[in-house]
Amino acid sequence: MIKEHELDKLIICKKCHTLYEKVPLTKNEKAFCNECNVLLYQQDADMLNKSLALVITAGISLFIAFNFSIININIQGLEQSLTLTSLFMVLAEHEQYVVGLLFLFIIVIFPISILLSTFVLLFFMKIGKAPYLTKRLLILLAHLKPWNMVDIFFISLLVSMVKLFDIANIELGIAFVAFLFMLILDIIITKNLSFHELWLLHAQTYGYKDE
Amino acid sequence: MNNEHLIRCHICETVNYDNALTSECRRCHTKIRASLRCSYNKTLAFLITAIILYIPANLYPILITKQFGMNSESTILGGIIHLWELGSYPIALIILVASVVVPLLKFLLITYLLITSKHQTHSSSLDKHKLLYITESIGPWSMVDVFVVVILSVLIHFSGIQIYPGTAATAFALMVFFTMLSALSFDTRLIVNHNKKSNYKKGKALHAS
Numbered sequence: 515m516i517k518e519h520e521l522d523k524l525i526i527c528k529k530c531h532t533l534y535e536k537v538p539l540t541k542n543e544k545a546f547c548n549e550c551n552v553l554l555y556q557q558d559a560d561m562l563n564k565s566l567a568l569v570i571t572a573g574i575s576l577f578i579a580f581n582f583s584i585i586n587i588n589i590q591g592l593e594q595s596l597t598l599t600s601l602f603m604v605l606a607e608h609e610q611y612v613v614g615l616l617f618l619f620i621i622v623i624f625p626i627s628i629l630l631s632t633f634v635l636l637f638f639m640k641i642g643k644a645p646y647l648t649k650r651l652l653i654l655l656a657h658l659k660p661w662n663m664v665d666i667f668f669i670s671l672l673v674s675m676v677k678l679f680d681i682a683n684i685e686l687g688i689a690f691v692a693f694l695f696m697l698i699l700d701i702i703i704t705k706n707l708s709f710h711e712l713w714l715l716h717a718q719t720y721g722y723k724d725e
Numbered sequence: 726m727n728n729e730h731l732i733r734c735h736i737c738e739t740v741n742y743d744n745a746l747t748s749e750c751r752r753c754h755t756k757i758r759a760s761l762r763c764s765y766n767k768t769l770a771f772l773i774t775a776i777i778l779y780i781p782a783n784l785y786p787i788l789i790t791k792q793f794g795m796n797s798e799s800t801i802l803g804g805i806i807h808l809w810e811l812g813s814y815p816i817a818l819i820i821l822v823a824s825v826v827v828p829l830l831k832f833l834l835i836t837y838l839l840i841t842s843k844h845q846t847h848s849s850s851l852d853k854h855k856l857l858y859i860t861e862s863i864g865p866w867s868m869v870d871v872f873v874v875v876i877l878s879v880l881i882h883f884s885g886i887q888i889y890p891g892t893a894a895t896a897f898a899l900m901v902f903f904t905m906l907s908a909l910s911f912d913t914r915l916i917v918n919h920n921k922k923s924n925y926k927k928g929k930a931l932h933a934s
Contacts, residue, residue: 518751524740526733531854531913533731533740550855587880596879604879608889613875616898620868653753656736660909663865669819670872676816677808677873678880713737713752 525554525710555710562715565707566636572699573629575692580622583687584671587678595687598622624661625696631655632707639712645720652712668697732757732914743914764912765842771907772835778900779828786891788874793885801825801870801893823869824897831867831904834860835911842915853916857908864905871898 525534527547539545539557547554558564583595598621605614635651638644671693675684732743737753750757786798799807801824808817834856841853874890881888 521731521740521742521751524731526731526738526740528733528738529855529858530851531733531917532851549851585876585880589883592883594880594882596876601875601879604882605875605890608878610875610890610894612895613871613890613898616871616902617875649753653736653755660861660864660905663868666865666868667872670869670876673816673819673869674873674876674880676813677877682880710738713739717752 527552527554553708556708558706558708558711561706561708561711562636562640565703566633566640568699568703568706569629569633569636572696572703573633575696575699576625576629579689579692579696582689582692584689584693585675586685586687588683588685589681597687597689620661620663621667624658625664628655628658628662631658632703635712639715639719642719645716648716648720652709652716656709662700664693664697664700668693732917735913761912761914764910765839765915767910768835768907769839771903771910772832772839775828775900775903775907776832778896778903779832782893782896782900785893785896787870787893787897788877789889789891790881791887791889798891801897820870820873823867827863827867828900828904831860831864831908835904835907838911838916850916854913857911857913857916860908860911864908865901867901867904868898871901 523536525536526532527534527550529552530547530549532547532549534545534547534554536555537545539555541557541559544556545554546552580598583597586593586595601617602614605611605617631651631654635648635655638648671690678684730743732741733739734741734750734753734755734757736755737750739750739752741750741757743757748756783801785800787801788799788804790797790799801820805817805821805825808820838853838857838860871890871894874888874894878887878889
């Protein structure tokens with residue numbers, strides 16, 4: 515049986531499950547897996563502040579993306595615009611309830627809950643309060659992570675625009691830019707925010723040891 | 726140190742000692758799935774559901790165009806062929822990869838992982854871990870086709886001409902959902918368990934700044 519504090523010195527790569535012994539890093543250094551070059555862990559003292567700022571920005575773009583029109587088209591004088599509300603109205607009209615429900619979760623509920631819980635998590639970890647809540651949020655975020663599909667929705671927007679290119683005049687809405695912005699922020703946040711670091715920081719902030 | 730009994734918690738990423746006494750992760754107290762058979766059966770059940778759903782997803786029309794009272798329907802494959810004939814090769818390729826190649830690849834990968842967890846093979850557990858990781862990460866990309874159909878049906882919504890999603894859209898969306906569940910319920914210990922020759926290496930992490 516291995517002692518727990520010895521287990522803490524080990525890390526397993528998320529991609530190839532190779533076991534490594536952690537080496538201490540200095541500021542802004544990163545450790546990668548020897549087998550598959552995946553990032554294992556990193557050292558970034560400013561992680562909380564940076565991520566908090568990014569999450570707030572992403573929240574604002576999310577608000578814009580959800581409330582304004584994404585694409586406006588014009589076919590020989592006939593106009594139509596794609597907004598989130600029109601999307602659900604049309605789906606309900608065609609009685610596509612299962613697709614509508616999946617859309618509701620994938621495009622609306624999951625992105626909102628991911629951003630909101632990341633914000634609450636970072637905020638409380640920064641001021642060092644509510645240890646139980648932050649722990650639950652860390653677990654919740656790990657469950658939500660695979661269901662984030664903003665990037666795929668954006669690619670789908672591009673594909674449908676190319677399909678409509680010949681028959682319609684396409685005008686990009688404000689929400690389209692907001693979606694693009696959200697996508698970029700999402701990539702930066704995922705790159706910045708390492709859950710491995712967050713768990714270590716969690717233990718540090720609330721002053722308990724894994725023993 | 727016996728490396729074979731160390732597992733990674735799928736929630737908080739910490740290293741755990743895999744023993745019969747505790748089924749909880751020592752850091753986040755999530756249940757590290759106790760029974761491997763349960764994980765195997767769940768993965769298999771979700772996989773079968775997804776494969777069954779893939780049949781109507783291909784047979785029924787995914788897109789119905791109603792033009793001045795006339796209905797024309799197109800299935801996934803029909804749509805790809807139509808796009809190819811029209812000359813929009815990149816779009817045809819994207820749809821082909823997203824809605825044909827990715828789902829089939831996922832079915833094959835999960836089936837392969839399930840079979841090799843029961844029978845001893847020569848494939849290394851390192852490769853299988855990588856395969857599982859690929860399976861998990863390509864999962865949501867097959868949603869592209871459903872998204873496109875829904876976006877088109879919202880935009881082309883006039884009195885004269887309408888596009889709306891057919892039965893296959895529902896079947897396809899559910900198929901993606903179940904393949905994702907299938908990949909997520911696959912326990913990594915199913916990979917390691919039957920390979921007695923462990924591939925774990927003990928070494929220092931590569932340093933780079």
